[in-house]
Amino acid sequence: MLLLPKFDYEEPKSLPEALAMLSELRGKGRVIAGGTDLIVNMKKGTVKPACLVSLKKVDGLREIVGENGALAIGSHVTVSQIAESDQVASAFPVLARSASGLGSPLIRNRATIGGNIVTARPAADLPPALIALGAQVELRGNGKDRKVPLDGFFTGPGSSVIEPGEVLTEIIVPAAPPFTGGDYIKLGHRAALEIAIVAVASRLTLDKPDGVIVDARIVLSSVAPTAVHAVSAEKALMGQRPSEELFAGAASLAVADCSPITDIRGGAEYRRDMVNTLVKRTLLKAYHDAAGVKGGGA
Amino acid sequence: MKKLITFRVNDREYEIAVAPNRTLTQVLREDLNLLGTKEGCGVGDCGACTVIVDGKPVNSCLVLAVQADGSDITTIEGVARGDSLHTVQQTFVEMGAIQCGFCTPGMVLSATSLLDKNPRPTEREVREAISGNLCRCTGYQKIVEAVQEASRRMKK
Numbered sequence: 381m382l383l384l385p386k387f388d389y390e391e392p393k394s395l396p397e398a399l400a401m402l403s404e405l406r407g408k409g410r411v412i413a414g415g416t417d418l419i420v421n422m423k424k425g426t427v428k429p430a431c432l433v434s435l436k437k438v439d440g441l442r443e444i445v446g447e448n449g450a451l452a453i454g455s456h457v458t459v460s461q462i463a464e465s466d467q468v469a470s471a472f473p474v475l476a477r478s479a480s481g482l483g484s485p486l487i488r489n490r491a492t493i494g495g496n497i498v499t500a501r502p503a504a505d506l507p508p509a510l511i512a513l514g515a516q517v518e519l520r521g522n523g524k525d526r527k528v529p530l531d532g533f534f535t536g537p538g539s540s541v542i543e544p545g546e547v548l549t550e551i552i553v554p555a556a557p558p559f560t561g562g563d564y565i566k567l568g569h570r571a572a573l574e575i576a577i578v579a580v581a582s583r584l585t586l587d588k589p590d591g592v593i594v595d596a597r598i599v600l601s602s603v604a605p606t607a608v609h610a611v612s613a614e615k616a617l618m619g620q621r622p623s624e625e626l627f628a629g630a631a632s633l634a635v636a637d638c639s640p641i642t643d644i645r646g647g648a649e650y651r652r653d654m655v656n657t658l659v660k661r662t663l664l665k666a667y668h669d670a671a672g673v674k675g676g677g678a
Numbered sequence: 679m680k681k682l683i684t685f686r687v688n689d690r691e692y693e694i695a696v697a698p699n700r701t702l703t704q705v706l707r708e709d710l711n712l713l714g715t716k717e718g719c720g721v722g723d724c725g726a727c728t729v730i731v732d733g734k735p736v737n738s739c740l741v742l743a744v745q746a747d748g749s750d751i752t753t754i755e756g757v758a759r760g761d762s763l764h765t766v767q768q769t770f771v772e773m774g775a776i777q778c779g780f781c782t783p784g785m786v787l788s789a790t791s792l793l794d795k796n797p798r799p800t801e802r803e804v805r806e807a808i809s810g811n812l813c814r815c816t817g818y819q820k821i822v823e824a825v826q827e828a829s830r831r832m833k834k
Contacts, residue, residue: 382720389681389698389744412745419701419740420721432698434745460734484810485788487722489734490741572809573723 382423388431395438395520398547402433403522407544409433413456414490416483417499441494441549444468449555455494455548459506463488472553474562474581478509481566484573494548497530500540500606503576507534508601509564510551511609512581518550519543527552534606557595559586561669563662567654569645576602577646578654582662584622589671593617598630598659603638603651610634613659622667631659683747687712688756702738702746703727706753714754714783718812725811728784729753735791737810754783757790766790766828775824777815785811789825798829 389412392398402409410429412418421427435441441456446467453462462468463479482488482496482505496506497517507530515530522545530551534540542548562583568574579602585595596617598610613634620626640651680695687710696705706712706729715738718726722737729738730752757764766789769775776782785808792799792807799807804825805818813821 381717384699384701386697386699388679389742391747412742415742415745416722416737416740419742423720432742436745483722484725485807486725486728486735486737486810487740489736572806 384419384422385425385428387422387429389434390431391434391437393437395435395547395549398433398435398438399520399522399545401431402547403545405431405433411435411498411547413492413495414458415495416487416491417495417501435547446471451553453493453551453553455497455550456492457494458489459483459491459493459496460485460488462493462506472509472513472556474509474564474583475506475513475553477564478505478566478579478581481505481568481574487573493551497533497551498540498542498548500534500536500538502537502605502607503579503602504607505566505576505579508579508581508599508607510553511607512562512564512583512597512599513553513556514597515554516552517548518552519546520549521546531609536605556583557585559589559591559670560584560595561666561671563665563669565658565662567658575645578602578640578651578658580655580658580662582659582666584617584663584666584670586622586667586670592619592621594619596630598634598663600634600638600655600659602645603640603655605639608638610637610655610659612637617663622671624664627660627663627667630663631656634659681744681747683744685746685749685751687751688753696743698742698744700743702729702731702741702743702751705743706738706751712753712755716780716783718780723812724781725784725788725808726781728787728811730787730791733791735788735810752787754786757786764790765832766793766825769824769828769831770821773820773824773827775816775821777813781811781813781815785813785821789821789828792825793829793832797833799825801826 408430412432441454443454445452459479469476564581566576566579581599583597587594596614601607613630616630635652640648642648684693716726718724720739722740727738
């Protein structure tokens with residue numbers, strides 16, 4: 381049995397109280413949300429906080445609020461809430477799809493969207509979809525609050541721009557423009573409890589249903605230290621008329637946009653091949669959604 | 679420092695002092711003597727420690743007991759009604775869905791909570807619902823059949 385080392389545990393009743401507590405702990409405190417990652421890491425001894433600060437009693441972190449096609453998701457919303465939300469499924473199916481592929485139903489019932497972001501794992505399930513959707517996160521700190529695009533939030537495996545004493549409170553997903561479609565595919569060895577070998581989230585926006593591409597986003601996960609844009613592939617798509625040949629060309633460019641490693645889940649060469657395949661597939665699906673669904677399908 | 683927590687386990691109120699570093703699995707087994715909840719991997723991969731917290735099946739090895747303060751918990755001991763087994767337990771026994779038995783409590787809890795919210799699941803939905811519960815004996819086929827049979831019997 382894996383035992384947990386000793387630590388303190390606090391449940392502040394408000395965010396200001398939590399922030400004061402975290403600043404007093406001077407980096408020795410950690411926020412615990414669902415705990416599905418943190419408790420595992422503490423059992424393995426890779427993180428050793430002196431005190432866990434739970435935001436369980438802080439109001440307003442567990443809601444999904446929709447307004448004019450945009451969504452504000454509290455950081456303590458569970459992954460199963462996102463996977464099962466009709467609101468999320470209709471506005472941002474890509475996000476719903478990435479949530480329903482995370483861990484197992486048991487894990488999804490505890491794991492939170494905020495936790496999945498702040499752990500900053502290269503293979504995390506929600507960030508690629510959220511980045512493709514242009515999400516921002518709200519960080520509340522002692523005396524200063526800021527909003528940061530998720531694109532650029534991650535700085536490496538396990539690290540992000542979040543500062544000690546800051547708390548991620550909300551994820552804001554802006555409304556998708558008209559004629560937008562998207563897709564997310566996670567490749568793993570099995571359907572449940574899987575960490576992605578490669579995951580790709582793509583989103584395309586057209587100027588009209590049979591028009592040209594005015595915005596292209598392709599986010600690759602598990603093939604670099606953080607989720608990354610396939611920058612040259614995105615550039616190649618801009619202003620172009622969609623076609624299978626165009627997507628095939630973009631997919632082969634995407635292969636050079638990532639830097640996969642070989643590990644227990646797959647070889648670098650295999651990962652590059654799969655980036656090619658998955659980018660092509662997600663773009664095709666994104667295009668079909670964009671051309672057919674008014675008001676955006678991603 | 680120990681924290682005083684109150685929770686309901688199998689319809690019974692408890693008030694106990696627990697150290698923050700003890701998991702819900704440990705407290706259920708060691709303090710409440712509810713030994714039906716098994717600990718397998720301890721990191722959320724195997725599902726042997728599954729219990730239902732506030733209506734949702736979760737890995738109790740990844741829940742701190744202090745986090746369960748104020749919760750309503752069901753363990754495998756709370757599934758049967760008196761001497762009569764829950765329909766899911768009965769079909770597991772009859773249809774050979776139990777072999778060594780180590781995964782069974784968690785498997786039954788995942789299955790019963792599926793049937794609570796979706797009384798007529800498809801085979802795919804059954805497989806999805808138990809996908810966090812590993813079984814190294816049965817190959818899952820008999821478990822899936824037992825859950826589907828339970829669904830048919832409960833519908834009557």
